[in-house]
Amino acid sequence: xxxxxxxxxxxxxxxxxxxxxxxxxxxxxxxxxxxxxxxxxxxxxxxxxxxxxxxxxxxxxxxxxxxxxxxxxxxxxxxxxxxxxxxxxxxxxxxxxxxxxxxxxxxxxxxxxxxxxxxxxxxxxxxxxxxxxxxxxxxxxxxxxxxxxxxxxxxxxxxxxxxxxxxxxxxxxxxxxxxxxxxxxxxxxxxxxxxxxxxxxxxxxxxxxxxxxxxxxxxxxxxxxxxxxxxxxxxxxxxxxxxxxxxxxxxxxxxxxxxxxxxxxxxxxxxxxxxxxxxxxxxxxxxxxxxxxxxxxxxxxxxxxxxxxxxxxxxxxxxxxxxxxxxxxxxxxxxxxxxxxxxxxxxxxxxxxxxxxxxxxxxxxxxxxxxxxxxxxxxxxxxxxxxxxxxxxxxxxxxxxxxxxxxxxxxxxxxxxxxxxxxxxxxxxxxxxxxxxxxxxxxxxxxxxxxxxxxxxxxxxxxxxxxxxxxxxxxxxxxx
Numbered sequence: 001x002x003x004x005x006x007x008x009x010x011x012x013x014x015x016x017x018x019x020x021x022x023x024x025x026x027x028x029x030x031x032x033x034x035x036x037x038x039x040x041x042x043x044x045x046x047x048x049x050x051x052x053x054x055x056x057x058x059x060x061x062x063x064x065x066x067x068x069x070x071x072x073x074x075x076x077x078x079x080x081x082x083x084x085x086x087x088x089x090x091x092x093x094x095x096x097x098x099x100x101x102x103x104x105x106x107x108x109x110x111x112x113x114x115x116x117x118x119x120x121x122x123x124x125x126x127x128x129x130x131x132x133x134x135x136x137x138x139x140x141x142x143x144x145x146x147x148x149x150x151x152x153x154x155x156x157x158x159x160x161x162x163x164x165x166x167x168x169x170x171x172x173x174x175x176x177x178x179x180x181x182x183x184x185x186x187x188x189x190x191x192x193x194x195x196x197x198x199x200x201x202x203x204x205x206x207x208x209x210x211x212x213x214x215x216x217x218x219x220x221x222x223x224x225x226x227x228x229x230x231x232x233x234x235x236x237x238x239x240x241x242x243x244x245x246x247x248x249x250x251x252x253x254x255x256x257x258x259x260x261x262x263x264x265x266x267x268x269x270x271x272x273x274x275x276x277x278x279x280x281x282x283x284x285x286x287x288x289x290x291x292x293x294x295x296x297x298x299x300x301x302x303x304x305x306x307x308x309x310x311x312x313x314x315x316x317x318x319x320x321x322x323x324x325x326x327x328x329x330x331x332x333x334x335x336x337x338x339x340x341x342x343x344x345x346x347x348x349x350x351x352x353x354x355x356x357x358x359x360x361x362x363x364x365x366x367x368x369x370x371x372x373x374x375x376x377x378x379x380x381x382x383x384x385x386x387x388x389x390x391x392x393x394x395x396x397x398x399x400x401x402x403x404x405x406x407x408x409x410x411x412x413x414x415x416x417x418x419x420x421x422x423x424x425x426x427x428x429x430x431x432x433x434x435x436x437x438x439x440x441x442x443x444x445x446x447x448x449x450x451x452x453x454x455x456x457x458x459x460x461x462x463x464x465x466x467x468x469x470x471x472x473x474x475x476x477x478x479x480x
Contacts, residue, residue: 017192018443020061023215024194028207029055031379032219034199034233036060037068038175038368039360040225041182044193046372048186049389055217056183056191057210059198061446062453064179067227068365069453070302070334072251072291073282075099075109075171076366080270083136085343087363090374092138094367095169098178101369104394107177108283108401114170114265115150117161119318123269124162130269131165142167156261158318170265172283174400175365176453181397182368184442189392195446199226202236204352221353221384223375228299228337230345230358237354242345244358246299247338249291250308250331252316255461256402258287258326266319277315279323284428284456285402286329289316295338302333329461336361346374350382398434400456407431424474425467427460435471439478448475 017025031047033040036058044056060066075098078091102109118124127144134142143166150164151157187193194214201211202222210217224233231244259281268276280288292308309331317324337359339345344367345359355378357371364371380386399406407413407420408429414421419433438445438454445451448458448471457471458464464471 017190018187018195019193020195020446021214024197024212024217025192027053027218029053029192029217029219031055031221031223031384032057032208032210032217033223033225034210035225035227035230036063036183036193036195037066037225037227038064038179038182038365039227039357039371040223041179041186042368042372043223043225043357043375044186044191045182045392046369046376048189048191049392050386051388054186054191055194055219056186057194057197057199057212057217059196061195062450063183063193063443064176064453065450067334067336068175068179070249070332071175071362071365072249072278072280072288073173073175074265074280074366075173076363077139077167077169078137078363078366079134079139079142079167079169080130081137081363082342083133086346087344087367088137090344090367090370091363094370097369098173098366099171102173102178105181106397106399107181108174108399108404110172110281110283110401110403112170112172112264112281113166113168114267115154116165116167116267116269117150117157117319118163118269119160120162126269127163127165134167139167139169141169154263154266156320156322157266158321160318172265172281173365174283177397177400178365178368180443180454181395184397185392185395187442193443199233199236202233204237208353221379221382223355223357223379225357227360228335230337230356234356234358237349237352239347239349239356241347241356242339242341242358244299245338245340246296246301246335248294248296248301248333248335250294250304250312250333251288251290252309252312252328253282253330253332254287254289254323255327255329256285258323259285261320261322261326262287277312277319279316279319283401283403284459287323287326289323291334296335299335302335304331304333308333327461330459330463344371346371346378348378348382353382353384355379355382398437398454407434424470425455425457425460427462427467428456430455430457432474435474439475444478445475448472451475
């Protein structure tokens with residue numbers, strides 16, 4: 001699937017509720033989702049089809065501000081999941097759903113395909129098993145290709161590649177736009193989004209009373225999509241089915257001039273801690289190297305380390321030597337919710353009117369829409385009425401993808417509105433019109449970082465050194 005989103009200013013929202021401070025509204029919700037990452041917002045969007053009062057709460061000042069903002073931004077086929085697992089089923093179905101949704105909504109997707117490269121005899125011997133595993137997962141397009149074909153398709157690849165598994169269905173996607181699209185659609189039809197709303201305690205009788213930093217919230221049904229903190233929320237409900245160990249993934253982002261070095265997503269043969277270090281283009285025109293896989297105790301430790309970056313450079317030098325000669329645009333780290341299990345920890349507790357959505361690892365973005373549909377099924381099995389479902393109003397998101405038309409080079413958009421021709425961030429070619437639209441959108445950013453995830457402003461070579469004051473001024477003016 002190829003998405004070719006045209007730029008359109010966001011349509012005027014209907015009556016919406018996004019709160020960022022003060023006491024929470026009174027009354028009782030039918031369903032409350034804890035956690036506004038890509039999975040939580042997908043669940044909120046799915047529930048928004050129903051004539052129910054829905055709340056989505058998050059401790060942060062924005063949606064997608066945890067694990068969802070710092071992943072490898074791939075739309076996976078699920079070819080290498082554990083066959084027969086819940087993850088396998090939901091990633092496969094989620095890939096289909098999200099591919100269609102991205103096309104309809106304008107989320108940039110680039111179907112480059114992946115090469116799972118074998119660098120030694122042991123890895124080469126593992127490829128037939130991985131190809132057979134893909135078939136067991138319902139993916140039949142993978143095939144083993146020889147070293148000569150690998151070299152022809154990736155001329156800059158380092159020496160020593162012995163072969164590869166070709167997986168043509170793997171794609172790049174924008175994770176920021178995906179999460180924001182889900183949240184926007186949900187809020188526009190009445191889901192109440194409460195940010196800066198950390199859950200402190202939960203007591204349950206006929207209803208759940210959720211104590212938050214902004215006061216109490218009462219709800220009949222509760223969904224825990226709290227990511228790194230899903231185990232802690234689970235314990236407040238009396239369960240100890242899993243423990244989340246934050247697994248840090250450090251990544252290096254190389255300048256757009258490196259983009260011509262790589263034509264596919266270059267994957268390693270997976271190891272015990274995950275899929276390993278990859279080299280991949282991004283929809284923003286950059287090249288990404290990473291991630292590491294470091295199990296930590298601290299769920300807030302997203303700092304990069306000299307050791308981690310040195311490891312990435314060592315791995316990258318073997319995979320794509322010329323990449324290490326290119327300029328680095330940024331380094332960042334994200335935390336994945338590892339549980340020690342090879343499957344998602346999605347559990348229904350119908351007697352409590354409660355569903356846990358835990359252990360959602362790097363495939364959660366790809367599986368998000370299927371996870372959401374599955375959670376609604378579990379809630380229905382627990383007694384939630386799902387009658388009266390409706391279709392949601394179509395949505396078109398602003399395009400952040402470099403392979404598709406963007407406002408600064410769209411003469412028609414500029415003719416209609418000259419603000420789309422006034423560039424503020426020259427590194428990423430972000431215009432005043434885009435920043436204005438983001439600041440006035442249904443789910444506006446809570447910080448300049450949130451604005452960056454909506455527009456790419458301050459995300460380029462200078463990391464905001466030149467445009468930072470202007471972007472900050474526009475942000476502060478909008479807040480006033």
